[in-house]
Amino acid sequence: MPVADRILTDETIESIRAYFPRYPTRQAVTLPALHVVNDRLRCVPREAVVEIAELLGLAPAEVQDTLSFYGFFRQDAPHGRTRVWVCRSICCALRGGEEVIDHLCHTLKVRPGGTTDDGRVTLEVAECLGACDFAPCMLAGQSLHKNLTNESAAEVIDRLE
Amino acid sequence: MTQFEPVLLARVEQPNSHTLSTYEAAGGFAALRKVLGELDPAGVVDLVKRSNLRGRGGAGFPTGLKWTFLPKDHPGPIYMCVNADESEPGTFNNRILMEEDPHQVLEGTIIACYATRATTAYIYLRYEYPLAFERLEAAIAECYAAGYLGRNILGHDFSLDVYVHRGAAAYICGEETGLIESLEGKRAWPRIKPPFPAVEGLFRKPTVVNNVETLCCVTHIAARGAEWFTSIGVPPDPSNPRDPGSFGPKLYCLSGHVNRPGCYEAPLGITCRQLIDEFGGGVWKGRKAKAAIPGGISMGLLAESELDTPLDFAGPVRAGCLGLGTAAVVVLDETTSIVDFLHNSARFFQHESCGQCTPCREGTAWALSMLERIRAGRGRLRDLELLLEIADSIGIIPGTTICGLADGAAWPMKNAIRKFRGEFEEYIRRTNPAGAETAEPVAAMAMESVHG
Numbered sequence: 001m002p003v004a005d006r007i008l009t010d011e012t013i014e015s016i017r018a019y020f021p022r023y024p025t026r027q028a029v030t031l032p033a034l035h036v037v038n039d040r041l042r043c044v045p046r047e048a049v050v051e052i053a054e055l056l057g058l059a060p061a062e063v064q065d066t067l068s069f070y071g072f073f074r075q076d077a078p079h080g081r082t083r084v085w086v087c088r089s090i091c092c093a094l095r096g097g098e099e100v101i102d103h104l105c106h107t108l109k110v111r112p113g114g115t116t117d118d119g120r121v122t123l124e125v126a127e128c129l130g131a132c133d134f135a136p137c138m139l140a141g142q143s144l145h146k147n148l149t150n151e152s153a154a155e156v157i158d159r160l161e
Numbered sequence: 162m163t164q165f166e167p168v169l170l171a172r173v174e175q176p177n178s179h180t181l182s183t184y185e186a187a188g189g190f191a192a193l194r195k196v197l198g199e200l201d202p203a204g205v206v207d208l209v210k211r212s213n214l215r216g217r218g219g220a221g222f223p224t225g226l227k228w229t230f231l232p233k234d235h236p237g238p239i240y241m242c243v244n245a246d247e248s249e250p251g252t253f254n255n256r257i258l259m260e261e262d263p264h265q266v267l268e269g270t271i272i273a274c275y276a277t278r279a280t281t282a283y284i285y286l287r288y289e290y291p292l293a294f295e296r297l298e299a300a301i302a303e304c305y306a307a308g309y310l311g312r313n314i315l316g317h318d319f320s321l322d323v324y325v326h327r328g329a330a331a332y333i334c335g336e337e338t339g340l341i342e343s344l345e346g347k348r349a350w351p352r353i354k355p356p357f358p359a360v361e362g363l364f365r366k367p368t369v370v371n372n373v374e375t376l377c378c379v380t381h382i383a384a385r386g387a388e389w390f391t392s393i394g395v396p397p398d399p400s401n402p403r404d405p406g407s408f409g410p411k412l413y414c415l416s417g418h419v420n421r422p423g424c425y426e427a428p429l430g431i432t433c434r435q436l437i438d439e440f441g442g443g444v445w446k447g448r449k450a451k452a453a454i455p456g457g458i459s460m461g462l463l464a465e466s467e468l469d470t471p472l473d474f475a476g477p478v479r480a481g482c483l484g485l486g487t488a489a490v491v492v493l494d495e496t497t498s499i500v501d502f503l504h505n506s507a508r509f510f511q512h513e514s515c516g517q518c519t520p521c522r523e524g525t526a527w528a529l530s531m532l533e534r535i536r537a538g539r540g541r542l543r544d545l546e547l548l549l550e551i552a553d554s555i556g557i558i559p560g561t562t563i564c565g566l567a568d569g570a571a572w573p574m575k576n577a578i579r580k581f582r583g584e585f586e587e588y589i590r591r592t593n594p595a596g597a598e599t600a601e602p603v604a605a606m607a608m609e610s611v612h613g
Binding site for chain 2: 022023024025027028029030031032034035056065066069070071072073085088089090091093094095126127128129130131132133134135139142143144
């Protein structure tokens with residue numbers, strides 16, 4: 001496919017190909033490939049699914065089938081510059097996690113799953129983040145924030161770029 | 162029993178505990194050298210069998226026995242999957258091991274691969290553990306550079322590659338065949354067994370799936386011997402010939418309404434109350450406990466009167482819970498609403514049901530919508546019977562589903578309603594005093610309408 005018509009850049013394709021030697025089948029590279037694309041585009045558009053499928057020797061439907069199983073990959077629009085996951089499972093809920101979610105919804109004026117108007121933050125609710133010793137907690141991008149209060153959670157989000 | 166000495170968490174407080182130099186300075190990789198120098202693979206399997214090590218991921222299956230299910234003289238490849246998809250609410254011990262002591266995880270993985278003749282290991286890591294990912298990748302690179310991974314490890318005729326494979330936020334990937342399907346690049350639908358993974362697993366080859374903490378135990382068994390391991394914990398129940406006992410040290414995760422949440426290492430068999438009082442500094446705010454989850458939310462609930470239950474593989478079952486699970490204890494203080502607890506639990510399982518088996522997909526969804534209606538003040542007393550009917554009919558124990566996720570959804574319902582029935586009835590009578598008879602679902606709250 002001519003470069004101008006592609007969604008995946010040469011660099012993205014090389015990053016995906018780098019996974020090939022790890023697995024005896026190309027299909028096993030599906031999840032790594034979806035992460036590679038999602039890390040760069042903040043979503044995996046359907047055109048990218050077709051290109052991933054071509055790269056892995058699969059039918060686009062096979063990649064789409066796997067993608068749609070995980071609620072993780074957006075397809076219609078990119079998520080915000082930082083994706084914030086706030087835990088709602090039992091250990092966080094017992095220590096105020098639901099209140100943190102509610103507070104952030106109000107201060108950011110979004111519903112869970114929504115992105116702020118400036119495209120800065122996407123607020124997500126998460127099931128157990130495995131940091132129950134620091135409940136309530138949230139993951140902002142790749143950083144874990146611990147022992148949150150409504151105020152400290154809002155401050156963390158304020159400081160995001 | 163002699164004074165208990167923590168081994169799994171022995172290094173986590175040390176500076177740079179995640180680096181190879183710290184690990185080696187504390188005696189790390191001596192067990193691997195010993196194993197490669199003194200034992201053949203069958204000898205390691207025998208050692209682990211004699212230790213009676215049982216899997217730490219939740220099911221408690223004897224690890225050595227699992228390894229013996231691999232076909233003899235298989236031409237290979239044989240695969241090892243390290244189950245690091247730790248997603249059971251309340252559980253975080255694998256995270257601490259991978260973040261603070263990744264070399265301990267790798268040494269156990271390497272020894273287990275030698276024992277099972279696996280030549281490739283995939284660490285299936287949940288996506289929500291970015292620091293564990295970073296630390297594992299760095300530790301793997303150090304191991305390749307030091308000759309602990311790669312071709313001819315430490316000069317022996319044994320080669321191994323280890324890769325980290327990141328998940329995408331799905332609880333079902335912790336089920337061992339769901340994990341395998343996910344790794345293969347498919348939707349993580351658990352497989353019907355048999356064939357078990359040991360016979361036909363990843364890429365249709367013989368496969369072992371072991372939990373992170375289980376593999377760490379393998380390292381210490383190799384270093385200290387099977388007798389050391391069986392000197393800790395609870396011996397088999399003599400009246401039950403099938404009980405392999407509950408031996409060894411265990412990482413207990415403690416969270417919820419306690420003064421000092423954390424991960425604590427203790428001999429298998431300490432009681433829930435000891436864990437809360439002696440390690441956790443008691444229930445917070447000077448309150449009393451109302452209940453505690455004994456081992457991750459899918460294990461159900463212990464009432465306050467049952468907190469002296471020993472947290473070994475058999476103890477929670479005797480108190481009507483599903484099992485020891487991941488040994489993650491979550492404390493609910495006396496002010497906690499059991500209705501809210503059960504709603505939170507039902508919401509989790511509805512969200513995480515993979516949708517493959519109808520009883521689980523529909524049962525968890527209907528249970529959630531009934532609990533939403535009860536919470537909204539439109540509950541009926543007979544809803545409790547309906548919830549119990551769902552709970553008693555979904556899962557591998559009643560025989561209606563492929564995997565155990567639905568049993569995990571069922572047990573909190575059974576335990577909460579049967580052990581706290583009065584509270585449910587009181588809530589329904591108080592919030593629906595006229596006894597309004599409607600089973601119309603309530604509008605989903607805004608917050609719950611997303612992430613589907």
